[in-house]
Amino acid sequence: MNYSKGAKIEFFTVRTPDDKEEFVITEQLGPIQFYEDMIDASFHVEVMVFDTAGKLHGIPIRSGSKVFFRIKTPSGVIDFEKEPLFISNIKTSGSTSKKEFFVMQLESKGTFHNHFTRLYERYDEKADVLIKKFLKETLDILDDKVLDENFEKPRNKISFCGNYKRPLQTCVSLATKSIPEIGTQQNPTRGGSGFFFWETIRGYKFRSPDGIFSQIKEDKDSIPEYQKVASFNALDPENDFHIVDEPSWSNNDNLLEKLSLGQYSAYNTFFDINTRKHVVAYRGTEGIHEYKPKSQEESGVNATILSNEQPFVPEFFTDKPSRMMLSFIDEGTYTNDLTTPQEHVLYEAKRQSRYAALFSQTLVMTVPMNVQLSAGSVVKVKFPRINIDKSNSNSNNPASGYYMIKSLSHQLGSQGDFTGLKLVRDAYSKLT
Numbered sequence: 001m002n003y004s005k006g007a008k009i010e011f012f013t014v015r016t017p018d019d020k021e022e023f024v025i026t027e028q029l030g031p032i033q034f035y036e037d038m039i040d041a042s043f044h045v046e047v048m049v050f051d052t053a054g055k056l057h058g059i060p061i062r063s064g065s066k067v068f069f070r071i072k073t074p075s076g077v078i079d080f081e082k083e084p085l086f087i088s089n090i091k092t093s094g095s096t097s098k099k100e101f102f103v104m105q106l107e108s109k110g111t112f113h114n115h116f117t118r119l120y121e122r123y124d125e126k127a128d129v130l131i132k133k134f135l136k137e138t139l140d141i142l143d144d145k146v147l148d149e150n151f152e153k154p155r156n157k158i159s160f161c162g163n164y165k166r167p168l169q170t171c172v173s174l175a176t177k178s179i180p181e182i183g184t185q186q187n188p189t190r191g192g193s194g195f196f197f198w199e200t201i202r203g204y205k206f207r208s209p210d211g212i213f214s215q216i217k218e219d220k221d222s223i224p225e226y227q228k229v230a231s232f233n234a235l236d237p238e239n240d241f242h243i244v245d246e247p248s249w250s251n252n253d254n255l256l257e258k259l260s261l262g263q264y265s266a267y268n269t270f271f272d273i274n275t276r277k278h279v280v281a282y283r284g285t286e287g288i289h290e291y292k293p294k295s296q297e298e299s300g301v302n303a304t305i306l307s308n309e310q311p312f313v314p315e316f317f318t319d320k321p322s323r324m325m326l327s328f329i330d331e332g333t334y335t336n337d338l339t340t341p342q343e344h345v346l347y348e349a350k351r352q353s354r355y356a357a358l359f360s361q362t363l364v365m366t367v368p369m370n371v372q373l374s375a376g377s378v379v380k381v382k383f384p385r386i387n388i389d390k391s392n393s394n395s396n397n398p399a400s401g402y403y404m405i406k407s408l409s410h411q412l413g414s415q416g417d418f419t420g421l422k423l424v425r426d427a428y429s430k431l432t
Contacts (some may be wrong), residue, residue: 003074003240004416012047012069015084017062019047020041023057030101031414032071034078036375037407038196041168044105045085052099052130056090063087067106069088073417074240078201079409086112108199110168113139119162119170127174131206133196147201152211154178171197171206180208195357201410202372203342207376209358212404216378217394223402225380226367240368242379247365249399255317260359262323272329279329280392362424363403369410369417377405379423401425 014027030048033167047067053062067086070077092102117138123130128151135141146339156179162170175195195208196386216223258264270279283403363381373379403423410419 002387004244004371004418005072007073007412007417009068009412010072013067014059014061014087015066015067015068016059017227019066019390020110021059022068023055023059025049028052028055032412034201034410035407036200036409038198038199038375039406040198041172042107043199044110044199047104047106048093048101049104050099050101053308054100056100056102060092061087061104063089064399067104071242071412073369075344075369075370078371081146083109085109088112089280110135110139110141110199110204114166114168117167118164120164122159122161124157124159126157127171127195130158130174131171134171135204137377138167141204144217150205150207151180152205152207154208178208179211182208182210182214185411196376199376201371202374205376209404210374216402220380223378223380224370224373225382226365227382228384232389240370242367244368247363247381247383249430250362250364251360259322261318262315262321263360264327265319265321266323267321268325268326268327270327272327274329293336336365358424359406362406362422363399364420364422366418366420369370369412369419371410371419373405373408373421375405375407378402379405379421 009026009029010031011024013024015022028051028062030050032048033046035044035046049055049061050052058243068081070079070081070083085108087104088107088111089105091105092100094101116364119134119138132146132151136143140274156177158174158177168235175197180195195206197204199205200392224297226241226243228247229239233415271277272279365381380402381400383399387395396397403425405421407422407423408419411417
């Protein structure tokens with residue numbers, strides 16, 4: 001098997017704007033790119049078309065037209081034969097005397113239906129139940145795109161009124177307010193908080209970083225492992241799990257920005273409308289060090305290195321809260337008594353620093369196209385041991401370890417088929 005070669009477009013058809021005729025344009029296709037991101041409620045597709053027969057105006061191809069296609073690759077199938085995508089935009093890239101080439105931007109049905117529907121009822125349920133209801137009943141998404149295995153159960157209910165908001169934007173808002181069951185039971189100042197809601201080419205997902213990494217602990221053998229090798233040969237099938245290019249890291253070392261986000265310590269005050277008192281939840285600095293590992297000398301060759309740990313930040317910057325926020329407690333707003341648990345009082349500050357810490361360091365790399373990978377998946381990356389002295393000759397490269405895919409791009413082109421990955425490591429989860 002050779003993941004970087006061998007992808008085949010079995011068919012690619014475009015419907016006329018009146019949905020009465022269908023035209024095959026498989027032979028006119030150029031590079032195709034699929035984009036997924038954990039902070040985007042929709043995935044996106046870009047298809048370049050080399051138009052030598054005037055199909056753009058002859059069919060015509062217009063925004064809103066349906067597109068059906070099926071692409072078979074060595075790692076799996078991308079199938080939109082039954083459920084089409086819709087053209088959201090057409091960008092004309094250029095033309096010559098013999099041809100015109102343009103780019104079609106495609107989106108899923110849910111992205112368009114999101115603009116035609118609103119939420120107007122009162123809701124009181126856990127976010128996973130509400131989101132699945134919005135997707136299936138409001139946006140008319142097929143059941144195979146809303147699988148239970150892709151929806152993690154949070155621990156808290158959320159009461160709110162729709163206020164004529166769009167469904168997908170509401171789903172994203174519910175994700176940020178949800179609290180995972182993992183890592184929050186023992187100590188409210190430790191662990192993580194917050195979910196993500198996003199769409200992949202295989203459907204919608206609602207997961208928390210804590211849940212994703214916790215699930216991986218139970219089945220590490222199923223995680224694909226990619227290695228950095230001295231040279232990459234695209235024609236060698238053994239290179240399917242080798243890194244194609246030179247990986248690059250992006251670190252956010254801007255201390256002022258981190259202080260403005262309250263990454264180390266934040267002070268949240270909540271005003272209780274009923275008692276007219278302020279409730280203060282202090283988010284201490286120890287929250288980010290729950291899983292702080294021992295040094296390699298103390299724990300040996302299998303020491304866990306967490307990329308987002310910053311043990312050398314001076315105490316002057318961490319012993320005082322750098323961010324202060326005011327919110328309101330709304331007990332009794334949606335119920336007849338005051339028993340509604342206000343857990344956000346304990347977790348709001350932690351949630352803010354959690355998101356900031358998760359994306360403080362990113363790794364960007366390219367691998368042979370693997371359509372089994374998606375945003376939110378976890379991969380294991382192994383780097384060679386370079387410039388390690390003799391006393392630590394058996395130690396692992398600190399950069400090696402488990403990473404979560406924050407965003408990716410599957411790309412089919414004349415030079416080969418590859419997947420670009422943007423990865424993050426989790427400072428709150430210990431994986432050895």
